[in-house]
Amino acid sequence: MKRFIICILCTLVILTGCWDQNQFKNIKLTLTIGYDKAEEGKIYETVSIPTVKGSEGVVEETVQVLSSDARTPLDARDKIDQMISQSFNPSKVEVVLIGEELAKSDIYPLLDNFYRNPSSNLNAQLAIVEGTAKEAINFRSTGDTKISEYIGGLLKAATSSTHAHGHNMQMLWGEMIEEGEDFALPLLKVDEESNVIKFDGLGLMHEDYYTGIKIPPEQSTLLLLMQGNKGNVARMTRKVRDDQPTPILEYITFQVMDFDRKLKIRPEGDEVNVDMTLNLNVTVTEYPHDHLVDEKIIEKLNKDLSNVLTEEASEVFNITKEGNSDVFSIGRMLKAYHPEVWKEMDWAEDYKDVTFNPKVNVTIQNHGIIN
Amino acid sequence: MGFFRKFFQGEQLQDRKIADDQQEPQQPSTKNLSRNIDYLLNEFKYTDDLKIRVLKKGDAALLYFEAMTDQEKVQQMIFNPLEIGKVDHIYDIPNAKETTNLEECIRSLLRGHAIYMEDGHERVTMFNVTSVFNRSVEEPANEKVVRGAHDGFVENLMININLVRKRIEHRDLTVKFFKVGKKTNTNVAILFMDGIVNPELVQKVEKRIQAVHTDKVQSPGFMEEFIEDSPISPFPQMLNSERPDRIVASIMEGRVALFTEGSPTAIIAPSTFFMFYQSPDDYNTRWYAGTFIRLIRFASFLIAVGLPAFYISVVSFHFEVIPHDLVTPIKSSINEIAYPPILEALIMVVIIELIREAGIRLPSPVGQTIGIVGGLVIGDAVVRAGLVSNIMVIVVALTAIASFVVPSNELSMTLRMLTFPLIFLAGTLGFVGLIFGFLLIAVHLTKLESFGTPYFSPVAPLRIKDLKDTFIRLPIFTMKQRPKGPQPVSTTAVEEGAREWKKDERSNQSKNK
Numbered sequence: 001m002k003r004f005i006i007c008i009l010c011t012l013v014i015l016t017g018c019w020d021q022n023q024f025k026n027i028k029l030t031l032t033i034g035y036d037k038a039e040e041g042k043i044y045e046t047v048s049i050p051t052v053k054g055s056e057g058v059v060e061e062t063v064q065v066l067s068s069d070a071r072t073p074l075d076a077r078d079k080i081d082q083m084i085s086q087s088f089n090p091s092k093v094e095v096v097l098i099g100e101e102l103a104k105s106d107i108y109p110l111l112d113n114f115y116r117n118p119s120s121n122l123n124a125q126l127a128i129v130e131g132t133a134k135e136a137i138n139f140r141s142t143g144d145t146k147i148s149e150y151i152g153g154l155l156k157a158a159t160s161s162t163h164a165h166g167h168n169m170q171m172l173w174g175e176m177i178e179e180g181e182d183f184a185l186p187l188l189k190v191d192e193e194s195n196v197i198k199f200d201g202l203g204l205m206h207e208d209y210y211t212g213i214k215i216p217p218e219q220s221t222l223l224l225l226m227q228g229n230k231g232n233v234a235r236m237t238r239k240v241r242d243d244q245p246t247p248i249l250e251y252i253t254f255q256v257m258d259f260d261r262k263l264k265i266r267p268e269g270d271e272v273n274v275d276m277t278l279n280l281n282v283t284v285t286e287y288p289h290d291h292l293v294d295e296k297i298i299e300k301l302n303k304d305l306s307n308v309l310t311e312e313a314s315e316v317f318n319i320t321k322e323g324n325s326d327v328f329s330i331g332r333m334l335k336a337y338h339p340e341v342w343k344e345m346d347w348a349e350d351y352k353d354v355t356f357n358p359k360v361n362v363t364i365q366n367h368g369i370i371n
Numbered sequence: 372m373g374f375f376r377k378f379f380q381g382e383q384l385q386d387r388k389i390a391d392d393q394q395e396p397q398q399p400s401t402k403n404l405s406r407n408i409d410y411l412l413n414e415f416k417y418t419d420d421l422k423i424r425v426l427k428k429g430d431a432a433l434l435y436f437e438a439m440t441d442q443e444k445v446q447q448m449i450f451n452p453l454e455i456g457k458v459d460h461i462y463d464i465p466n467a468k469e470t471t472n473l474e475e476c477i478r479s480l481l482r483g484h485a486i487y488m489e490d491g492h493e494r495v496t497m498f499n500v501t502s503v504f505n506r507s508v509e510e511p512a513n514e515k516v517v518r519g520a521h522d523g524f525v526e527n528l529m530i531n532i533n534l535v536r537k538r539i540e541h542r543d544l545t546v547k548f549f550k551v552g553k554k555t556n557t558n559v560a561i562l563f564m565d566g567i568v569n570p571e572l573v574q575k576v577e578k579r580i581q582a583v584h585t586d587k588v589q590s591p592g593f594m595e596e597f598i599e600d601s602p603i604s605p606f607p608q609m610l611n612s613e614r615p616d617r618i619v620a621s622i623m624e625g626r627v628a629l630f631t632e633g634s635p636t637a638i639i640a641p642s643t644f645f646m647f648y649q650s651p652d653d654y655n656t657r658w659y660a661g662t663f664i665r666l667i668r669f670a671s672f673l674i675a676v677g678l679p680a681f682y683i684s685v686v687s688f689h690f691e692v693i694p695h696d697l698v699t700p701i702k703s704s705i706n707e708i709a710y711p712p713i714l715e716a717l718i719m720v721v722i723i724e725l726i727r728e729a730g731i732r733l734p735s736p737v738g739q740t741i742g743i744v745g746g747l748v749i750g751d752a753v754v755r756a757g758l759v760s761n762i763m764v765i766v767v768a769l770t771a772i773a774s775f776v777v778p779s780n781e782l783s784m785t786l787r788m789l790t791f792p793l794i795f796l797a798g799t800l801g802f803v804g805l806i807f808g809f810l811l812i813a814v815h816l817t818k819l820e821s822f823g824t825p826y827f828s829p830v831a832p833l834r835i836k837d838l839k840d841t842f843i844r845l846p847i848f849t850m851k852q853r854p855k856g857p858q859p860v861s862t863t864a865v866e867e868g869a870r871e872w873k874k875d876e877r878s879n880q881s882k883n884k
Contacts, residue, residue, distance in 0.1 A: 020688070020801075021687045021688060021711075021801075022687065022688055022690070023686070023687050023711065023712075024685075024686040024687065024690040024693075024701070024702065024705060025686070025702070025705045025706050025708060027690075029698065029702065050699065052699055052702050052703035052706055053703070053706075091690070091691045092690075092691065092693070092695065092698050094695060119691045121691065
């Protein structure tokens with residue numbers, strides 16, 4: 001009897017064999033996936049699959065780009081799977097791109113399969129392409145061999161220079177389903193003339209669709225600071241002088257060393273007032289006029305910059321209102337601190353009526369190593 | 372006055388013997404010389420190397436095994452005193468020993484003694500003229516240290532005990548001899564510190580040794596298999612060492628060391644898992660360095676046991692966990708490989724074991740060549756031929772190196788054996804299998820006992836105090852108590868105030884100010 005049981009156990013172990021193995025060498029990895037709008041409510045999926053050849057350190061890569069139109073993302077995936085030699089696997093996807101047109105309708109249905117599958121890479125970046133995603137994935141750059149590397153690197157750089165949030169799909173999930181909170185996705189644009197893909201600001205989302213309204217790259221840094229986010233470097237160039245012999249002398253470039261943001265919500269009857277104070281301690285990185293040791297000059301610059309940025313902040317607020325995109329999570333704060341006011345409101349409509357009173361204070365604290 | 376009392380009461384003092392042989396058979400000698408010799412020759416089956424020198428014109432005989440005795444000693448001890456005229460008769464030579472029991476003569480002849488018998492006398496005189504061949508107490512080749520003692524045990528039991536006694540000059544160091552092996556009559560000695568060691572432990576060891584009934588005992592390995600708690604376990608439950616300092620340290624912790632004649636290896640009972648990871652080197656460097664090296668050794672345990680299994684489960688089940696930047700290099704290296712990773716790993720592990728085994732058997736210059744040819748040429752060719760991926764070569768080579776980091780050869784072997792079941796588990800069930808494998812090992816280690824001591828102490832059962840010398844090594848003055856493992860009777864190892872001088876000096880300084 002004992003021997004019998006041992007035999008059974010051994011056979012069980014051996015016979016299970018490798019039935020649920022998923023060999024890494026037998027799959028085709030997809031590193032970039034793009035979705036576009038096709039006719040009759042269909043979607044158009046484009047994937048890039050790098051095929052690696054050779055070993056011994058020298059790695060040759062050929063990138064295969066395949067497209068297919070189908071009803072749903074997984075339907076499209078099945079169709080693509082029928083075109084390639086081995087099985088298709090999206091679990092190491094680095095970038096998910098969505099075409100502008102498709103993004104203007106709900107994007108959650110496109111991403112549902114990523115959230116549902118435990119092996120998918122929720123660390124992937126999500127971006128909207130002005131034009132079509134297919135165009136961006138088909139793009140052949142001169143420098144980077146893989147499109148995923150190119151776009152991924154671009155988005156990472158934008159994050160570290162305080163232009164984009166750098167939120168991955170995992171973080172976007174919360175923002176997507178939460179009421180009273182909206183988000184912004186990085187916008188990419190294929191520049192045919194100079195043969196590059198470039199970062200083109202932040203696209204404002206409302207609930208889970210793209211409003212079509214964007215924050216230009218020059219102002220995205222300020223938006224991020226107003227939200228309380230700062231990457232490794234936050235650098236801005238602003239005009240502070242007029243009537244100079246050459247335009248280059250009219251500008252100052254500074255870098256934010258540290259900042260402090262205060263947001264206060266004052267509901268007064270039906271109206272919601274939001275006071276925001278943003279204190280920026282900056283270091284001047286470029287200012288050809290120099291004389292930055294003079295206190296008067298510094299005072300003046302501080303004042304001028306504060307005025308310019310305060311004005312810009314109101315502009316940014318107005319853009320978000322235009323897109324009805326509550327990227328500052330005012331709705332959520334209202335819900336938390338003033339629930340009685342929140343209950344009365346229909347946030348999808350009332351965000352537009354919020355009054356913003358921004359105030360930006362700039363203090364120059366450092367001016368580099370020359371006087 | 373006890374000595375005199377005994378003397379007057381007729382109770383004669385007896386020589387102390389290595390092993391108690393009272394229950395051995397007795398055969399009284401007779402007055403007839405030729406009958407005595409006949410008896411001895413008959414008992415020795417007329418072996419040709421038993422030399423009989425007839426003296427006094429046939430009235431006396433000197434018997435000895437030619438192979439066992441030193442001719443110079445025979446001359447010096449027996450004939451020289453006669454020639455010089457110090458003594459009149461061989462019986463009067465002072466270092467002789469007498470008996471009337473022929474069985475005892477047999478035993479002493481086997482030990483290499485010479486016996487002298489005379490016609491008309493019952494008494495037989497025995498002389499210790501054994502020839503001894505010893506090598507010097509060199510450092511054991513497989514337990515080298517950078518700093519510290521460079522001597523090692525040899526094949527002679529007495530020299531080994533001498534090495535231990537020199538290191539522990541204390542009256543409590545106790546040696547007990549046993550004769551084990553029906554035919555080989557091997558001397559087995561146990562050494563322990565009375566007053567530190569738990570008496571129950573000594574009893575247990577003695578009882579187990581006395582229960583060994585076998586023809587031969589060749590080495591401590593034989594004894595180990597007879598007396599260890601669970602022979603089925605892959606883990607060695609007794610620490611083997613050829614280093615006197617290591618053995619002495621264990622004896623001072625209240626453990627029992629076991630030596631056998633004819634082998635330079637001593638074994639320690641009880642041993643715990645973590646003892647196999649301690650090396651005398653740890654205590655000869657600064658304690659930071661000792662800690663660092665010891666942590667590396669423990670990391671090597673995980674690498675040696677689990678790395679191939681981990682790699683296999685990653686590339687055949689869970690490639691999602693590969694970091695982004697490594698995806699393409701790994702993919703490119705395994706893409707063209709014909710075999711599944713589990714087979715790759717088995718091929719490589721077997722190749723490494725082959726190279727290792729071949730390296731041991733061959734003479735050292737050839738062994739090195741084999742290492743180079745095997746390691747470099749085969750490793751490179753195997754990758755180029757597309758049989759094994761180069762990442763697998765890295766993984767298996769790392770595993771092999773990690774398994775040699777363990778200071779004990781036995782445990783190193785165990786680790787390499789344990790790799791195989793884990794490879795199979797990982798190849799069939801992925802991470803789940805790997806976790807099950809590690810779980811089973813952990814359960815087994817926790818359950819295992821060595822002479823009543825939990826094998827995995829001081830981790831299970833946990834004793835925080837003993838962790839000072841387990842994963843890390845704190846300064847020696849902080850290890851105030853002996854490890855709880857062998858349950859020593861006396862627990863204090865370092866007394867309070869071992870570094871009191873520092874406080875004194877400080878207070879002196881402040882007074883002077």
